[in-house]
Amino acid sequence: MPNTLSRRDFLKVGGAALGALTVSRFVPPRVVAAARTAGLLDQNGDGYIPTMCEMCVWRCGVLAKVEEGRVVKLEGNPDHPNSKGKLCARGQSGLMNTYDPDRVLTPLIRVGQRGEGKFRKASWDEALDVVAANMLKIKEQYGAQAMIFSSTHNLSQVQFENLLYAFGSPNYGTQRSLCFNAMVTAFSLTYGIEEPSRDYTSVKYILLTGRNLLEAISTSETSDLMDAVARGAKLVVLDPRFTKTASKATEWLPIRPGTDLAFILAMINVIVTEKLGDCEFTARYAVGCDKLPAHIAFYTPEWAAKKTGIEADTIRRIAREFAAAMPDALAHPGWRTSNFINSFQTERAIATLNAIVGNVLTPGGCLNAENPEASGITLGKPSQPPYPRLSSLRLDGVPWKYPLVPLKLGVFQELRDAVLTGQPYQAHGWFIARQNPVLSLPDRQKTLEAFGKMDFIVTVDIIMNDSAWFSDVVLPEASYLERYDPLLPVSGKVFIRQPVIEPQGEAQSALWIYKQLGERLGLGDFFQYQDEEDYIRQQLAPLGNYSLEELRLHGYVEPPAKEKSQEITFNTPSGKVEVYSETLANAGYPALPTWEEPPSPNADQFYLLTGKVGQHTQMGTQNNQLLHKYEDYPRLWMNPEAADKLGLKDWELVEVTSEVGSVKVPVQVTPAIRADCVYLTPGYGHLSKGLRTAYGDGVSDSVLHVTYVDPVSGGQALSQTFVTVKKA
Amino acid sequence: MADKKRYGFVIDISRCIDCRACQVACSLENSVPLNHTRIWIHDQGVQGTFPKLSRTFVPYNCMHCEHPPCIEVCVSGATYKDPNNGLVLVDQEACIGCGFCVEACPYDARYLDEKLGVVDKCNGCIQRVEIGQKPACVATCLGGSRLFGDLNDPASDVSIALKNAKSLFRLDIEGKDIDTDPNIYFINAPQSLTSLVTSDAFKQQGQAVPREPKYTISEEGWKKVLVPAIAAGIGASFLVQATYFTKQLIEGEKEFDE
Numbered sequence: 001m002p003n004t005l006s007r008r009d010f011l012k013v014g015g016a017a018l019g020a021l022t023v024s025r026f027v028p029p030r031v032v033a034a035a036r037t038a039g040l041l042d043q044n045g046d047g048y049i050p051t052m053c054e055m056c057v058w059r060c061g062v063l064a065k066v067e068e069g070r071v072v073k074l075e076g077n078p079d080h081p082n083s084k085g086k087l088c089a090r091g092q093s094g095l096m097n098t099y100d101p102d103r104v105l106t107p108l109i110r111v112g113q114r115g116e117g118k119f120r121k122a123s124w125d126e127a128l129d130v131v132a133a134n135m136l137k138i139k140e141q142y143g144a145q146a147m148i149f150s151s152t153h154n155l156s157q158v159q160f161e162n163l164l165y166a167f168g169s170p171n172y173g174t175q176r177s178l179c180f181n182a183m184v185t186a187f188s189l190t191y192g193i194e195e196p197s198r199d200y201t202s203v204k205y206i207l208l209t210g211r212n213l214l215e216a217i218s219t220s221e222t223s224d225l226m227d228a229v230a231r232g233a234k235l236v237v238l239d240p241r242f243t244k245t246a247s248k249a250t251e252w253l254p255i256r257p258g259t260d261l262a263f264i265l266a267m268i269n270v271i272v273t274e275k276l277g278d279c280e281f282t283a284r285y286a287v288g289c290d291k292l293p294a295h296i297a298f299y300t301p302e303w304a305a306k307k308t309g310i311e312a313d314t315i316r317r318i319a320r321e322f323a324a325a326m327p328d329a330l331a332h333p334g335w336r337t338s339n340f341i342n343s344f345q346t347e348r349a350i351a352t353l354n355a356i357v358g359n360v361l362t363p364g365g366c367l368n369a370e371n372p373e374a375s376g377i378t379l380g381k382p383s384q385p386p387y388p389r390l391s392s393l394r395l396d397g398v399p400w401k402y403p404l405v406p407l408k409l410g411v412f413q414e415l416r417d418a419v420l421t422g423q424p425y426q427a428h429g430w431f432i433a434r435q436n437p438v439l440s441l442p443d444r445q446k447t448l449e450a451f452g453k454m455d456f457i458v459t460v461d462i463i464m465n466d467s468a469w470f471s472d473v474v475l476p477e478a479s480y481l482e483r484y485d486p487l488l489p490v491s492g493k494v495f496i497r498q499p500v501i502e503p504q505g506e507a508q509s510a511l512w513i514y515k516q517l518g519e520r521l522g523l524g525d526f527f528q529y530q531d532e533e534d535y536i537r538q539q540l541a542p543l544g545n546y547s548l549e550e551l552r553l554h555g556y557v558e559p560p561a562k563e564k565s566q567e568i569t570f571n572t573p574s575g576k577v578e579v580y581s582e583t584l585a586n587a588g589y590p591a592l593p594t595w596e597e598p599p600s601p602n603a604d605q606f607y608l609l610t611g612k613v614g615q616h617t618q619m620g621t622q623n624n625q626l627l628h629k630y631e632d633y634p635r636l637w638m639n640p641e642a643a644d645k646l647g648l649k650d651w652e653l654v655e656v657t658s659e660v661g662s663v664k665v666p667v668q669v670t671p672a673i674r675a676d677c678v679y680l681t682p683g684y685g686h687l688s689k690g691l692r693t694a695y696g697d698g699v700s701d702s703v704l705h706v707t708y709v710d711p712v713s714g715g716q717a718l719s720q721t722f723v724t725v726k727k728a
Numbered sequence: 729m730a731d732k733k734r735y736g737f738v739i740d741i742s743r744c745i746d747c748r749a750c751q752v753a754c755s756l757e758n759s760v761p762l763n764h765t766r767i768w769i770h771d772q773g774v775q776g777t778f779p780k781l782s783r784t785f786v787p788y789n790c791m792h793c794e795h796p797p798c799i800e801v802c803v804s805g806a807t808y809k810d811p812n813n814g815l816v817l818v819d820q821e822a823c824i825g826c827g828f829c830v831e832a833c834p835y836d837a838r839y840l841d842e843k844l845g846v847v848d849k850c851n852g853c854i855q856r857v858e859i860g861q862k863p864a865c866v867a868t869c870l871g872g873s874r875l876f877g878d879l880n881d882p883a884s885d886v887s888i889a890l891k892n893a894k895s896l897f898r899l900d901i902e903g904k905d906i907d908t909d910p911n912i913y914f915i916n917a918p919q920s921l922t923s924l925v926t927s928d929a930f931k932q933q934g935q936a937v938p939r940e941p942k943y944t945i946s947e948e949g950w951k952k953v954l955v956p957a958i959a960a961g962i963g964a965s966f967l968v969q970a971t972y973f974t975k976q977l978i979e980g981e982k983e984f985d986e
């Protein structure tokens with residue numbers, strides 16, 4: 001039988017990456033040599049290297065298949081709790097991010113106008129000198145606080161924060177206020193934990209409000225949910241859209257946007273008034289439940305029916321079913337909860353609902369008041385001097401305008417107003433790492449205007465993202481398959497992200513970049529590690545006798561588990577679940593979960609909904625050719641009833657207008673959305689011509705989004721923008 | 729005969745979430761060019777009227793038929809059914825890229841790689857299976873929809889899934905001159921798909937591996953599967969292909985598209 005299995009070269013897939021690869025193959029194979037020593041690769045340089053994914057923040061364990069110094073395939077690591085042997089479409093496609101023909105492979109310095117896209121190549125020495133000189137100039141002239149630092153959640157962020165706090169700026173922008181501020185703030189206040197983990201082992205009843213788990217994929221949790229559904233668990237999905245998650249639900253309720261809070265409050269009303277809850281649990285572990293009956297009396301299912309558009313009987317039935325399933329019932333806390341200005345209250349209500357059925361922490365309960373990443377393992381870190389004292393106000397209003405927003409969350413979208421007004425002081429520089437505020441923040445025009453106020457902008461990224469396109473210096477980072485990052489403990493194991501191939505071009509790790517920059521800024525004492533491996537060895541030191549080689553070989557080490565206390569305690573002021581929060585009362589906010597009426601659109605307007613698709617992560621993956629291959633063309637969803645009224649046909653080009661902007665996009669006429677809503681997949685409409693796959697593909701909802709801030713959690717209300725639609 | 733393998737897929741339709749991890753995994757594992765794919769997820773689209781809606785995803789690839797129409801039309805002998813495991817494979821060294829098989833496949837499960845001038849299709853990731861791994865699409869299937877294994881082995885994943893299936897159908901093409909007898913078994917389809925399917929025969933028979941259930945295919949089914957009267961169709965496509973083939977011979981190596 002002839003051999004039919006001759007493999008074609010992977011490079012056929014990413015043909016344009018060939019040039020870059022050819023160059024890197026002449027570089028001494030440091031990674032290959034180290035991997036051989038560690039026993040990961042054979043004599044030909046072939047084998048599997050365990051590492052961690054970075055295509056989203058779920059961080060699955062990966063086994064990278066390497067052949068002759070090239071990564072050819074990624075597999076889910078069966079030993080990692082977040083992947084359990086699987087990777088989603090984004091995780092599978094990760095190597096195309098690394099082999100993206102549009103990779104930035106040398107430091108770049110702008111030569112044309114900002115946004116013109118004209119850069120010249122520079123050496124690392126020159127580029128770092130330019131960045132340091134500009135930062136020091138700003139610091140001398142205006143003070144360290146005139147530098148804004150912003151970065152999206154990543155494993156090297158600890159050193160990014162180190163850089164900004166050592167530099168002495170309080171101005172730190174993260175993606176968090178565009179994502180999960182409402183959940184984190186609400187659950188911190190109620191359970192004393194930012195994000196409780198979910199356990200699907202015995203779950204019988206799942207309520208998803210705004211958590212599109214089959215499209216906003218978290219590999220292991222998505223798989224767990226499907227297993228539970230296949231097992232016969234009841235899945236109730238509240239969503240104005242018929243998402244893929246809704247298509248697998250036992251019951252889909254197309255709720256009016258912004259009213260999930262009313263639905264949950266009515267469920268609490270039914271459970272409390274009919275005494276269906278777990279009184280034993282609440283008596284022992286919660287405070288304020290005695291105040292609930294009077295507080296909640298008004299929130300009847302009939303009241304909620306008027307708000308939500310869901311029949312009172314349905315709400316009542318679901319409340320009873322949910323309580324009957326306790327403690328095997330789960331009201332999911334959500335994740336990206338930046339929807340409406342009442343999202344914080346929604347999250348408080350969800351926390352309360354889970355608590356009154358004793359679903360938290362009890363054996364068999366589906367919500368654990370423990371973060372899997374905080375598994376009692378304390379990693380080492382390089383020693384460093386104390387940070388300089390911060391004396392300036394933060395430009396994002398935390399805490400002077402937003403007293404309850406944790407400092408590390410911040411209110412990123414507020415920064416621009418301070419930049420544009422110069423109040424309370426003028427910012428002059430912006431350091432961006434692995435983030436694309438031009439597309440992620442609402443009101444893109446405002447972000448670009450704020451850019452215009454900057455004397456100096458530097459961006460660290462692996463490709464020419466839109467913010468890099470408008471920057472003065474671009475520093476090329478090594479991709480996640482080419483570098484080390486600080487270690488990550490998950491469920492009792494400590495995992496490593498390690499290079500599986502040599503960095504392409506002159507790309508460098510974030511750990512290296514921040515250290516180099518720190519030294520040039522006179523902050524060398526804050527970066528006391530020789531290199532990435534030394535950093536990780538220092539992290540490993542307190543765990544016992546583990547070598548880096550051992551860690552590299554298996555992808556993780558598992559230190560002996562500490563004795564777990566049997567005592568159930570919550571990290572709140574009272575040590576209990578705070579259904580009633582004294583902290584909120586003292587800050588002048590409602591101490592119990594309380595209805596807040598969200599704004600609603602005029603008769604000629606639609607809610608502009610945002611959401612997720614399983615093939616992309618935010619605005620960072622549209623240039624990945626493999627994901628591009630399997631994506632759906634992003635159109636504006638509209639219900640046939642609404643389309644008929646406007647005389648619109650499927651695929652017709654429409655103009656969508658909000659109070660801050662306007663875009664033209666083809667319409668997708670589909671019954672999978674309420675007639676008062678339209679939906680646009682985020683992440684498209686890139687401005688950077690340096691992204692040859694993504695440029696010109698779709699439109700960005702950031703052009704339309706109006707900046708609305710939830711006053712308690714600081715979360716951006718992303719679904720609170722209302723638009724008109726007409727034939728273009 | 730008993731220990732001879734018969735590899736096939738079982739696809740649990742109730743568990744496909746259309747995440748497309750399988751497609752990306754397949755593309756990389758098998759170096760599929762960016763303008764082609766070896767595996768598909770058929771999306772019926774959103775059915776019904778608001779708010780009574782349903783949507784079903786049907787992943788598929790080469791059916792590795794018992795009687796593959798692609799083999800009959802292969803002029804070079806490159807397409808063959810592996811006698812050891814039943815997989816339908818292409819010997820790309822022998823393939824001349826005529827494309828007859830692409831047209832003959834009623835499932836549209838083959839493509840012509842214009843650059844290499846050969847036909848390509850799902851090979852059941854035999855390169856992985858032989859070293860004890862699952863096919864790339866199966867290994868990474870988030871919903872647990874895709875299963876692969878030896879249908880002759882009662883202990884295999886596929887046999888066990890078939891035994892526990894609530895419903896079952898295959899996309900068998902039966903006609904005057906054709907009976908594909910495919911080796912992809914679709915299980916647990918929701919009610920909304922019943923128009924596409926019949927057959928609980930297998931459950932009643934109580935067999936571990938069904939042999940001859942009855943199937944029909946709906947009017948709304950897959951376009952290619954529905955191409956009526958495949959036998960007649962093949963005749964016509966021969967003509968079309970022959971024209972292209974001759975044209976290509978005359979014009980030299982140019983992009984070959986159907």
